[in-house]
Amino acid sequence: MTEIAEILNDNAWALARERKGNVVYHAVKRAILLRAFKAGDALIEQQIAAAMGCSQGPVREALMRLEQDGLVARRGYQGTLVSDTSAPEAAKMAQIRIEIETTGIRMAIPAMTSRKLDEIGGLLEELEGAEDRLDSYAKSDLDRAFHLALFSASGMHALEPILTRCCLHMHRFTFGNEARAKGVAANDYQRGPSRDQHRAIFEAIAGGRSDEAADILRRHVEAVIAYWAPDLQTAMMDGP
Structure with missing residues (x-):
């Protein structure tokens, strides 16, 4: 849990005045683009919510936006994974x-x-x-x-x-x-x-x-x- 919190809060790019869903979205997107999260890594809503100090609602919203971006993929029982771009x-x-x-x-x-x-x-x-x-x-x-x-x-x-x-x-x-x-x-x-x-x-x-x-x-x-x-x-x- 400590590692996920450090990754998502590294450099504190998001501002407190932003909507929490937007804060989570940028934190996870930043981690993906800068390769702190690798292709195939599982993104667990409960863990991200705990790391970001929010409920699972904003996390779910952020993951849906990231899925539209093609940066994550929902894989049924496997949950949400960081996608790969060959x-x-x-x-x-x-x-x-x-x-x-x-x-x-x-x-x-x-x-x-x-x-x-x-x-x-x-x-x-x-x-x-x-x-x-x-x-x-x-x-x-x-x-x-x-x-x-x-x-x-x-x-x-x-x-x-x-x-x-x-x-x-x-x-x-x-x-x-x-x-x-x-x-x-x-x-x-x-x-x-x-x-x-x-x-x-x-x-x-x-x-x-x-x-x-x-x-x-x-x-x-x-x-x-x-x-x-x-x-x-x-x-x-x-x-x-």
Whole structure:
């Protein structure tokens, strides 16, 4: 029990003013993305509730959201288990992500409003702040928020859940990659190739340069995969 409590409360990312279900959701999602919980680990409602100091209702709500994300799976008598994302699956999702995002950013730029641009710029500043704090989980969440905010301006709302799932499962290979972290300085480990590319994407969008923004975005996703998850890069090259 002590170990589960330490995992779920590590770095206390959630704030007390949030709904308890949301607190539990982020605590468990953080543990999965940063690999404190491994694929196949059982998530027992009573244990999580005790560790988080809540009833089982918020835990059940959080696990249902995580099931929708594809991060956990209900397995009948086995209960709820942390799901697995294979390298071939993640490789295909990364390819789909690149295709959706580069198309979306070309459609988004002509429709971009000053309000939307301000929103994206604000997310970029928050993301850079998370990088400066060396906060992997906040960086993961804000990275997805930044990319999804870009895409939402395209108006292709039916594709947003697909893009969300692709980004989330790609992050299972890139964020919290302990094997990649070995021998890498902490600041380089947290930042990788992302920061300058995010800023370049934003500047290309602000300047209305669709082709440039799409090209930088593609190179950004490919660079993140190459830097953080060479095994995923290999799966992309080996795939059909």
